[in-house]
Amino acid sequence: QTIYLKDYQPFGFEIDKVHLTFRLNPEKTRVISRIVFRPNPEAEERDFFLHGEELDLIWAKIDGAEVTPILEDGGLRCAVPERAFTWEAEVEINPEANTALEGLYMSNGMYCTQCEAEGFRKITYYPDRPDVMAPFEVRIEGDEKVKLSNGNPGASGDGFAEWHDPWPKPAYLFALVAGDLVNHPDRFETMSGRDVELNIWVRPGDEGKCAFGMEALKASMRWDEDVYGREYDLDIFNIVAVDDFNMGAMENKGLNIFNSSCVLASPETSTDGNFERVEAIIAHEYFHNWTGNRITCRDWFQLCLKEGLTVFRDAQFTSDMRSEPVKRISDVIALRARQFCEDNGPLAHPVRPESFVEINNFYTATVYEKGAEVIGMLKTLVGDEAYAKALDLYFERHDGDAATIEDWLRVFEDTTGRDLSQFKRWYEQAGTPRVKVRDTYKDGTFTLHLEQSTPPTPGQDVKDARVIPIAIGLLAPNGNEVVPTQVLEMTQANQSFVFEGLASRPVPSILRGFSAPVILERESDNAERAFLLAHDTDPFNKWEAGRALARDGLLAMIRNGAGPDDAYLDAIEAVARDDNLDPAFRALALGLPSQEDLAQSLYEAGDTPDPQAIWDALETLKQAQAQKMQDLATRLYAQYQVDEPYAPNAEQSGARALANAALGMISRVDGGALAQKQYDNADNMTQQLAALSCLLKAGKGAAAVTAFYDQWKHDRLVIDKWFSLQILQADPDDAAEVTQILTNHPDFTMKNPNRFRATLGALTMNTAGFHHVSGVGYGVLADWLIKLDPINPQTTARMCTAFETWKRYDETRQEMAARALDRILAQPELSRDTTEMVTRIRGA
Ligand code: ARG
Ligand code: ZN
Numbered sequence: 001q002t003i004y005l006k007d008y009q010p011f012g013f014e015i016d017k018v019h020l021t022f023r024l025n026p027e028k029t030r031v032i033s034r035i036v037f038r039p040n041p042e043a044e045e046r047d048f049f050l051h052g053e054e055l056d057l058i059w060a061k062i063d064g065a066e067v068t069p070i071l072e073d074g075g076l077r078c079a080v081p082e083r084a085f086t087w088e089a090e091v092e093i094n095p096e097a098n099t100a101l102e103g104l105y106m107s108n109g110m111y112c113t114q115c116e117a118e119g120f121r122k123i124t125y126y127p128d129r130p131d132v133m134a135p136f137e138v139r140i141e142g143d144e145k146v147k148l149s150n151g152n153p154g155a156s157g158d159g160f161a162e163w164h165d166p167w168p169k170p171a172y173l174f175a176l177v178a179g180d181l182v183n184h185p186d187r188f189e190t191m192s193g194r195d196v197e198l199n200i201w202v203r204p205g206d207e208g209k210c211a212f213g214m215e216a217l218k219a220s221m222r223w224d225e226d227v228y229g230r231e232y233d234l235d236i237f238n239i240v241a242v243d244d245f246n247m248g249a250m251e252n253k254g255l256n257i258f259n260s261s262c263v264l265a266s267p268e269t270s271t272d273g274n275f276e277r278v279e280a281i282i283a284h285e286y287f288h289n290w291t292g293n294r295i296t297c298r299d300w301f302q303l304c305l306k307e308g309l310t311v312f313r314d315a316q317f318t319s320d321m322r323s324e325p326v327k328r329i330s331d332v333i334a335l336r337a338r339q340f341c342e343d344n345g346p347l348a349h350p351v352r353p354e355s356f357v358e359i360n361n362f363y364t365a366t367v368y369e370k371g372a373e374v375i376g377m378l379k380t381l382v383g384d385e386a387y388a389k390a391l392d393l394y395f396e397r398h399d400g401d402a403a404t405i406e407d408w409l410r411v412f413e414d415t416t417g418r419d420l421s422q423f424k425r426w427y428e429q430a431g432t433p434r435v436k437v438r439d440t441y442k443d444g445t446f447t448l449h450l451e452q453s454t455p456p457t458p459g460q461d462v463k464d465a466r467v468i469p470i471a472i473g474l475l476a477p478n479g480n481e482v483v484p485t486q487v488l489e490m491t492q493a494n495q496s497f498v499f500e501g502l503a504s505r506p507v508p509s510i511l512r513g514f515s516a517p518v519i520l521e522r523e524s525d526n527a528e529r530a531f532l533l534a535h536d537t538d539p540f541n542k543w544e545a546g547r548a549l550a551r552d553g554l555l556a557m558i559r560n561g562a563g564p565d566d567a568y569l570d571a572i573e574a575v576a577r578d579d580n581l582d583p584a585f586r587a588l589a590l591g592l593p594s595q596e597d598l599a600q601s602l603y604e605a606g607d608t609p610d611p612q613a614i615w616d617a618l619e620t621l622k623q624a625q626a627q628k629m630q631d632l633a634t635r636l637y638a639q640y641q642v643d644e645p646y647a648p649n650a651e652q653s654g655a656r657a658l659a660n661a662a663l664g665m666i667s668r669v670d671g672g673a674l675a676q677k678q679y680d681n682a683d684n685m686t687q688q689l690a691a692l693s694c695l696l697k698a699g700k701g702a703a704a705v706t707a708f709y710d711q712w713k714h715d716r717l718v719i720d721k722w723f724s725l726q727i728l729q730a731d732p733d734d735a736a737e738v739t740q741i742l743t744n745h746p747d748f749t750m751k752n753p754n755r756f757r758a759t760l761g762a763l764t765m766n767t768a769g770f771h772h773v774s775g776v777g778y779g780v781l782a783d784w785l786i787k788l789d790p791i792n793p794q795t796t797a798r799m800c801t802a803f804e805t806w807k808r809y810d811e812t813r814q815e816m817a818a819r820a821l822d823r824i825l826a827q828p829e830l831s832r833d834t835t836e837m838v839t840r841i842r843g844a
Contacts (some may be wrong), residue, residue, distance in 0.1 A: 004355045005301040011127050012046040013037040016084070016136035020124065024111060024142030024178055026096040029104065030058070031124045033091075034136075038084035046082070051075045051121035051128040054103075056092040060125075064088075068476075076125055091124050098122070099751055099791045107244035108203060110179030110827070111144070114250060115358045117300055120171035130297045131402040133168035144178040146201060150253040152235045160833035165253055167233065168400065170296055173357070175252030177201070177240045184210030185512060188218055191225045200263065201240040210646065213239065213276060213282055220283040223317050228391060230290045238262060239282070243716065246753050246794045247363070249281050251288030258285070261754055267646040267684040269718050274658060274685075275648035279321065284314040290395065292309050298402040300359045304351045304427070305408055307363075308371020315372060322650035325539035326584045332514045332540070335373065337596055339517070343432045343614035344600070345804045346843045348457035352405050352427040357836040360794050366430070373517040374426045380469045380487055380515055381423070382416050390415045422491060423467045425507050430457040433466060435490070437522040441505040446474065448508065450490055450498045452518075459838070465493045471515035471538075474499060474506035479535035485512050507531055512538040519604075524548070526567040533571050539585060546572055546589045550621075554598055557617040559607065564624035573629055574634065583640055586652030587661045591627075592618055595767035596805070603808040610810070615732055615768035626668035637662040637674070646684045653686070660690040664697075672698035679704050691722060696729035719747055720758040727762035727769075735769025736776040743784070750788050753795045760784050764802035771809060775816035778803075782820035786827055793831030800824070800837040807843070 016036040022213070023030040039046065042366060052075045060078070063085050069078040069423060080087075093440050098105035103122025104113050113119070121128040136511040138149040141160045151165025181201040188196045217239065224230040234254045245259035262281045265274055291313065292306035319327045342348060342365050349362070351371045356362050379387040393411045401407070405427050409420045431454040438449045450470070454463035468490040474483035483506070488497050499506070507528060511520050529552075532545035550572070553565030575581065575589045593601075595618065599609035626633070640659040642652050667675045672695050679691035692708060695701040705726065712718040723742055730738040742748060742759050749755050764770050770777040781802060789796040806817035821842045824834065 002355050002357055005299070005317070005352075006354070008299055008301075009045060010040060011129060011132050012040055012043045012048065013127070013132075014040045015132060016128075016831045018134045019135070019137045019139075021139045022141065022176060024140065024144065026106060027094050029093050029095055031091050031093060032620075033089050033124045033126070034086070035087045035126070036084065037080070037087055039082065043340075048078050048080045049127075050078075050125035051118070052091070052125040053121050054093065055122070055125065057125070057753060058090040058092060060087070060089040062087060073422070075121070082496070087347075089125055092772075093123065096144055100793060101244055101246050101753070102794065104176065105244070107242050110177065110181065110203070110242070111142075112177050112240065112242045113175050113252075114194050114246065114257065115174050115252070116172040116250060117303075117363075118172070120174055123174070128171050129299065130170040130172060131297070131299060133170050133400075133402060135168050136163075136165045136174065138165075138176065140176060140178060142178055144180060146177070146179060146181045148175075148177040148201070148238055148240065148255055150175055150255050152254075165234075165252060167294070169293060170402065170704045171351065172751055173251070173252070173293055174254045175255040175257055177238075177242075177255065177257065177344050179441045180204070181240070181276075182207055183400050184214055186214050186218065188221050188232070188237075190221070193230060194235075194519070196221075196232055197236045199236070199238045201238060202260075202264065203241070203243075206241065206264055209266045209269070212265045213263045213278055216279040216282040217286060219279075219321065220317065221285040223320065224287060224290070224313075227316070227320075228290070228313070228395075230395070232289065237286075239285075243754070246792070246798075249285045251285040251292055253293050253434065256285045258282075259754065261720070265648070267648070269685055269712075269715055270648075271651035271686045271689055272648055276318070276322070276653070280314050280318050281489040283317045284310055287313045287317070294400065295395070295398045296402050298404050300356070300362070301352055302404050303359075304360060304371035304374075305403060305405055307368045308351065308375055309408075311368050311372035312375040323582060323584060323654070325543075326582065326588065326650070326654070328513060328540055329543050329585075329588050331369075333591075333594075335365070335369050335517060337594055339369045340432050340519070341596060341805060342366055342601065342801075343370070343430060343457070344455070344604075346458060346807070346841050347801065347804050347837075348430040350428050350430045350460075354428075358797070360540075360833055361797055361836055370517055377426070377467075377469050377516055378412060378423065380471070381489065382412060382418065383783070386412075386416045413547075425466045426463055429454065429463050429466070430460055431455055431463060433463075433516075433518045435468065435470070435511075435516075435518045435520050437508075437510060437520060440507060441502075444500060444502050446499040446502055446506055446788035447786075448472070448488075448499075448510075449494070450488075450496070451494050452490060453493070458843075465491065467491050468516045468518060470510065471512040472497075473509045473512060473536075473538060474502070475509060475532075475535055475537075476506060478502055479531070481537050482506055485538065487515065509536050509538055509541045511541070511544075513540045514544075526552070526565070530567055530571040533575060538693060543585065543589055546575060547593060551593050551598070551601060554593065554617050554621060555601060555605075556612075557620065558598065558602065558610075558613050564621050569625060569628050572625070573632060576629065577632055579639075582654060583658035584650065586655065587657035590658075590661045591770055592621065599767070599805065599808060608810050609808055610841070611768040611771040612732060612773065622664075623668055626665035629665055630669055633662040633665040637666060656690075660686070663690060663694055667694035667698050672700035676700065676704070685718070685721075689725065693725055693729055696725065701729070705823070713747075716752075717754070719756050723748070723758040724762035725754065727759065728766055730766060730769060732766065732772055735766040736772060736780045739763040739780055750784075753792065756784075756788065756792075757799075761799060764799065770802065771813060773812065775813070775820075778816050778820040782823050785824055789824075789827065789831050789834050790829070793833040796831065797833035797837045800834060801840060803838075804840050806841070 021032040069076040093106045102119040140147040147161035149163035154162035183199040185196040212706045234650040239256045241260040248262045360677040390412045433454045438452040470488040473485045476482045529545045529549045536542040549568040553568045556562040602609040640655040675691045675694035682688035
């Protein structure tokens with residue numbers, strides 16, 4: 001059943017107050033609700049329908065008198081008075097049997113919840129929609145040492161704890177946690193001098209992994225005050241780490257719940273990348289307190305209103321805490337890998353979708369990451385000052401609201417006087433725009449001719465021209481910048497921009513900072529790219545020039561068996577050698593386009609990508625690069641060892657990234673000798689894992705793999721790394737088999753999403769292995785998705801996206817992928833989540 005944005009109707013009732021009592025029991029938890037409803041004057045319909053799924057209704061009352069509601073699929077209906085009334089009900093639920101990890105469930109003996117998007121209906125009967133907001137009071141009864149819910153603590157005593165959340169909120173922000181947890185406490189004084197108690201709650205044994213997350217939380221709280229003027233609004237802020245969690249984390253009011261992999265961190269067990277991710281996700285969930293909780297979404301079509309904005313804000317935070325260019329480059333790499341892939345395949349949808357079957361399938365790279373890009377473009381177009389003003393107005397005007405994208409755009413229109421109706425197309429039209437660029441030069445005048453177009457996407461054949469901010473600078477042939485960065489505002493399908501008074505033909509640096517999520521198409525040559533790589537003042541475009549050189553060289557290798565391109569090797573060596581450049585930037589510059597990236601480029605150009613040929617070309621180039629740069633790699637490896645005690649900051653992690661890139665090149669030549677040395681001496685996970693990965697690549701990993709397991713078998717997050725690294729580093733011919741073997745390991749379990757992703761998810765990331773010509777990769781994944789679906793539909797559906805590129809490949813692969821998809825689809829009682837995903841991927 002499809003739900004449409006255009007069908008939105010307000011709910012017939014408002015809620016004054018919610019009171020919930022939980023009598024906890026693993027298999028028979030009772031939930032008693034008391035809810036004060038009143039007719040909503042804004043609504044026409046007065047149909048009293050409450051959502052409810054997998055609930056056992058014990059009794060229900062209206063104003064104290066027992067009633068007999070009509071139970072339906074997905075909820076209940078009841079006749080109610082035409083005035084304010086109190087609804088009461090008692091239901092029984094079974095948290096222990098809840099393997100879908102939606103609603104109230106158990107993880108390692110601890111009770112926890114996940115209600116976004118529509119999980120609250122598995123806790124009690126309720127209008128489970130984000131535009132129904134109410135203050136909640138919660139009483140938890142049980143023997144657990146720690147019992148938490150949203151808001152501020154109330155009375156507590158033997159076997160019970162009460163919580164009051166004064167801020168009206170939708171049900172998806174409800175949370176409850178109970179268990180024998182321990183806390184890492186701290187305090188924070190807000191800008192107006194309010195004292196807030198902070199806690200990170202974990203299982204006993206994990207206390208030592210909380211300090212970094214706590215510092216990140218305090219930094220986030222300060223940053224949101226300094227940059228957005230947003231203050232925290234409760235007496236307490238709790239974070240809980242949970243091992244079994246479908247996503248990264250959840251912003252429940254005052255009680256954020258995290259996948260333990262996204263909050264726990266220690267130098268011995270976490271990589272630099274893990275630390276950065278923890279910092280970013282803590283910030284993301286904290287920032288939701290204003291962008292998501294105080295101002296929420298009217299309906300789930302507006303998901304990007306909170307997610308796009310909050311991703312944009314957490315990226316700003318990371319740029320401020322660490323390196324802005326490095327963050328930008330990393331984000332664009334991820335955007336191209338995930339969002340462009342989505343936007344150019346069967347799952348393409350607008351940033352604000354117009355319909356869905358299962359909303360959980362729309363927590364996508366498009367809603368999150370493209371949603372954040374759209375906000376970045378808006379800021380670029382109106383300028384920093386106007387952006388700040390518009391945000392102030394947004395918070396002032398919409399505090400307490402369930403808002404829409406129209407509301408969001410209106411604050412920008414009202415503060416700037418701009419008409420944003422054309423800009424709004426970024427929210428409405430799916431697909432990645434192509435911008436074709438030509439240039440001409442005559443008598444000191446340089447003209448850029450731009451042409452934009454967006455290919456059709458499912459359900460949207462025709463696209464209109466969008467507003468595209470194109471940041472550009474011009475360089476003189478001697479490398480000097482003659483025109484510093486300015487933003488061209490493209491609004492037409494075809495448009496020219498003129499630069500006058502130039503002494504000679506300039507080299508343009510276009511789309512600086514990746515100012516719009518588009519694909520730039522421009523004929524260029526190696527010489528120009530090497531020039532930009534050497535001279536561009538914009539770090540993003542400097543990196544981009546190196547990336548384009550690498551891509552062109554690789555495409556030639558794949559298409560016509562050309563050898564590695566010397567122009568690329570020379571240019572990139574010069575960058576790697578340049579000690580004036582940030583080591584983290586150099587490590588990124590030494591990276592190569594991903595297999596997915598190359599497959600996409602080939603497909604766009606009308607070729608059929610061969611995953612094995614792509615893998616071979618990458619290997620050949622890496623080997624050539626390693627051989628050519630041995631001396632430099634040896635120098636860099638020695639020079640960028642970190643002597644100080646481990647700290648997960650930008651400076652140290654940049655040095656480690658460059659040294660480990662050098663180790664990768666050295667290991668291709670020395671057979672793993674240096675990697676073994678690093679492995680034996682490593683005192684932190686970044687060094688240990690980088691060494692292990694080099695050893696596996698060199699075929700010398702067997703002993704280290706065993707040693708690693710013995711060292712870390714008590715630590716589930718490290719063992720996840722152990723599972724995934726073996727699969728990621730396997731040769732394409734072996735990847736599916738290695739995966740199969742690991743699924744037989746006693747530590748493999750389907751019930752823990754992290755472990756499932758560490759194995760089956762890793763297989764999908766071993767691109768050439770997953771798309772192996774034998775079809776074994778598709779087969780193994782389909783087998784496991786079929787097994788997982790009845791247990792956990794959400795994680796199953798998400799992992800189906802591995803098939804989204806299937807139509808790019810040759811007929812043999814297409815047939816095998818289609819067979820795998822059809823086999824999934826043929827399962828009786830396949831979940832709604834997986835059915836929708838596979839149907840869309842399979843297409844007509
Ligand atoms: N709102 C959460 C976040 O972005 C994600 C929750 C996703 N939940 C889901 N069922 N898809 O921080
Ligand atoms: Zn979010």
